[in-house]
Amino acid sequence: AQKITQTQPGMFVQEKEAVTLDCTYDTSDQSYGLFWYKQPSSGEMIFLIYQGSYDEQNATEGRYSLNFQKARKSANLVISASQLGDSAMYFCAMRVHSGTYKYIFGTGTRLKVLA
């Protein structure tokens, strides 16, 4: 079965500290993509970062980096220097190809940044 698992329903982090949000995935596909999205209270899903299954280097986008460990099937999001505006829901997603491309989302992690 193709699945995304996010085991942390909620996380707290102190402002300016780094935080890691966990994501594990399950697929038998060799080619897949991994994504992280942020969903603030306004509801809109905001794309943060992408990692391809064949990419050898971990993806980075500003304060976001994706810790990709293929053998462990994990794709954790690391946010450095947390800001109050980082408080939101974070979703890990996997794109797989089964005839067409399909995105599978996890249940999300709610991050609260403390001042």
Add this chain to the structure above:
Amino acid sequence: GAGVSQTPSNKVTEKGKYVELRCDPISGHTALYWYRQSLGQGPEFLIYFQGTGAADDSGLPNDRFFAVRPEGSVSTLKIQRTERGDSAVYLCASSLTSGGGADTQYFGPGTRLTVL
């Protein structure tokens, strides 16, 4: 440029009624996706369009749900005989192509549907 837009932002209806939810994707994006997001959950895939055709509608829960994209741009999700269990946020996303690689989806703000 403009992002993905969805109308209405909120829709309240009574059980048994018919509703239409509209999505206007980013200009030039050929792929369009509909998702349903229930409270406390991640988005759940409903249907995917490549151009005008529904390439994958395996996520539609039953035949009360239908979606169209007649000109390959705007899409409408139609729900007949609404039930209270249909209450959720309906998200639309578009991407430049239907391909892989770093091509990603961009989401609209969603339509919150409440069935009384």
